[in-house]
Amino acid sequence: MSLLLAASYILIWGSAFNAARVVALEWPPLWALALRFVLVVPALALIWSLRRASFPRGGDAWRLFGMGALGMGGYLACAWVASKHVPSGLVALLAATSPLFVALGSALRGEAMARLGWLGLALGWLGVAVLGLSRSADGLAAAEAWGLGLTLLGALLQAAGVLIYAPARARMDPWVANLGQTAVAALVLVLLAVPFGGPLPTSASTPFILGMVYSSVVVGMGGYALFFVVIRRFGPSNAAALQLLSPPVAALIGWSLLGERLIWGDLVGGALTLGGLLLMFRARARG
Secondary structure, eight states: OHHHHHHHHHHHHHHHHHHHHHHHTTSOHHHHHHHHHHHHHHHHHHHHHHHTOOOOOTHHHHHHHHIIIIIIIIHHHHHHHHTTTSOHHHHHHHHTTHHHHHHHHHHHTTOOOOHHHHHHHHHHHHHHHHHHHHHHHTTOOHHHHHHHHHHHHHHHHHHHHHHHHGGGGGGSOHHHHHHHHHHHHHHHHHHHHHHHSOSOOSOOOHHHHHHHHIIIIIIIIIIHHHHHHHHHHHOHHHHHHHHTTHHHHHHHHHHHHSOOOOOHHHHHHHHHHHHHHHHHHHHHHHO
16 A cells, blocks of 8 residues: 555656646646646635635745745746746756755755765755756757756745745645645736736647646645645655655656657766755755
């Protein structure tokens, strides 16, 4: 049962990037993502009403707002726009660098970090550098460079949201947090899509509809529900370590089903970055 739970968790979070690419290649990404959030909010509101959990007030409410605006809305806006130009496996990998930004931000605020953590941080950024340099040597197109940079910006925004929200995490019901973040993200995405999203499409193909349903229901609701179960079953550190397998899964699906191309630098850089993240998680678990 535990193996099936872990495999489902990895598959859902890895394939989320493939679904985003399918959608982003047909529709303007900001409009598609805004629609996804708007569709998910009522379902989450129904779950919240059944749980009868109270919403946070004061400082915790602002922390939840910051997580929704930056850590969910801003992060996914960057990732989905990047998915139009960059293979889904690379988007998944660069999105996974968010803990590197979190660790760096924590260190700048004076929090102590073990030597193993510093080694992981350095190794992680070395992997990102290898990936970027190898892509440049391979003839990096302007659109692809824009996509890679946008994905890293999204990881930075997610890290900022996590740092803002962290003090309130233990005090907040998980489904309240999910609903609050999603509602704020929906508002942010609509505000971004109106001026920057381009014209709103009037038609949709079957792959687009399937991608949206998968992204909204399986990832937006099922993925987060599974996230809470995995944390309870395996603990936060092991759950974070399991998520490191999502980029390879996204890369494999993208290569086999979407015809995406990976080069040697993607594999070497990805291995270094994921190895660095694993060292950081191990250092945190020991601490």
